[in-house]
Amino acid sequence: MIEAAAGSGVARRAVFIAGPHYRRPSYGSNHPLAIPRVSLTFDLIEAYEALTPEEYIRSRPASVAELTRFHTRDYVNALKRTEAFGRVRAADRARHEIGTLENPYFPGIYYTPALATGGSLQAADAVLSGSHAFSPAGGMHHAVPDAARGFCYFNDVVLAIMRLRDAGLRVLYLDIDAHHGDGVEQAFWDDVGVFTLSLHMDTAYAYPFKGGRLQDQGGPKALGCALNVPLPRETSDREYREVFDHVWQPVAERFRPDAVVLQTGTDALFGDPLGRFRLSTAGFLSIVEQVMAVGVPVLATGGGGYHPLLLARAWAGVWGLLSGRTLPVALPEAASRALRAVGWDEDEDEPYYEDLFRDRLEYGEERPVRPVIRELVAMLSGHAALKRRLWAS
Numbered sequence: 001m002i003e004a005a006a007g008s009g010v011a012r013r014a015v016f017i018a019g020p021h022y023r024r025p026s027y028g029s030n031h032p033l034a035i036p037r038v039s040l041t042f043d044l045i046e047a048y049e050a051l052t053p054e055e056y057i058r059s060r061p062a063s064v065a066e067l068t069r070f071h072t073r074d075y076v077n078a079l080k081r082t083e084a085f086g087r088v089r090a091a092d093r094a095r096h097e098i099g100t101l102e103n104p105y106f107p108g109i110y111y112t113p114a115l116a117t118g119g120s121l122q123a124a125d126a127v128l129s130g131s132h133a134f135s136p137a138g139g140m141h142h143a144v145p146d147a148a149r150g151f152c153y154f155n156d157v158v159l160a161i162m163r164l165r166d167a168g169l170r171v172l173y174l175d176i177d178a179h180h181g182d183g184v185e186q187a188f189w190d191d192v193g194v195f196t197l198s199l200h201m202d203t204a205y206a207y208p209f210k211g212g213r214l215q216d217q218g219g220p221k222a223l224g225c226a227l228n229v230p231l232p233r234e235t236s237d238r239e240y241r242e243v244f245d246h247v248w249q250p251v252a253e254r255f256r257p258d259a260v261v262l263q264t265g266t267d268a269l270f271g272d273p274l275g276r277f278r279l280s281t282a283g284f285l286s287i288v289e290q291v292m293a294v295g296v297p298v299l300a301t302g303g304g305g306y307h308p309l310l311l312a313r314a315w316a317g318v319w320g321l322l323s324g325r326t327l328p329v330a331l332p333e334a335a336s337r338a339l340r341a342v343g344w345d346e347d348e349d350e351p352y353y354e355d356l357f358r359d360r361l362e363y364g365e366e367r368p369v370r371p372v373i374r375e376l377v378a379m380l381s382g383h384a385a386l387k388r389r390l391w392a393s
């Protein structure tokens, strides 16, 4: 068991897990993840001189034995085979959903997700020794045992949580990716030792187009150990905060986790091409800050996020918080250069575009909270999951 730090004032060691592999295009060209993500985050952190050699861990690939703790041997073999032959067999496409529009083929279709998974397992080991850890290549929360889902091939989050569970830890999983963390929720649906909390775009209008509803609260043995907060389009900082404040404190206090696993997909940020929320980077990071205030080790993973500049700025901020550094808001010259070098121009006509290269933060606009959010908060107040005594037992 981990000795809980007395409050958030206690400095914990933190480790950042990545590797040179992420320098090359990891997901081919026909893929929304074919943008610099981990490498650009690393460049920003380096520009801030915010990573010591002691804090850096080079990622290793997960072994087949590790992967098959959650995934089927058939599925693992299918990905291996696909990588070796450089093509997807029709039978594998049909059964394992690889080589589809949703989960396209790319060179390294086995190795790259295995490496991301290894990184998240290393992060779990670091958490077991009492550290915070960041595995930015991880966070592939949609993958299921026998198939790929929503750009996710191996579910590193599930495997990392399993490692923490094996050591007897109670794990609170918070998913702030814009999409429902369905694969993780499903894996621990009936485990009273894992609480899954996901705030996401309502599946009535967003992927995965099912589940993630307020009434989905866990399986028969663990009823009340899942909490889903579906949110409307255009959710702002203030609205997100209103809802988050309503659920986070009671969940953290009653569930009493030994560790928090935090999926930090950045597609909830305002300019994300696939997300429909309007969070600012400052608003996003204030959530991470509050998670750290629980005082237990935090295992942060990456996740979605399809705007490379917003993503790297946000994840550099996540690392700053985990490692206990106060990073200046103004980006160092080398960081601006790295962001410019991406050549991202999809939103170059937007008024905020130039600011992305100047500061690492921007702040949300102050709009009034909409009635739809007030209604949601009222429903959360009467929510069974928030009232269950089960988690405290």
Ligand SMILES: [Zn+2]
Residues within 6 Å of the ligand: 177, 178, 179, 265, 267, 303, 304, 305
């Ligand atoms: Zn997402």
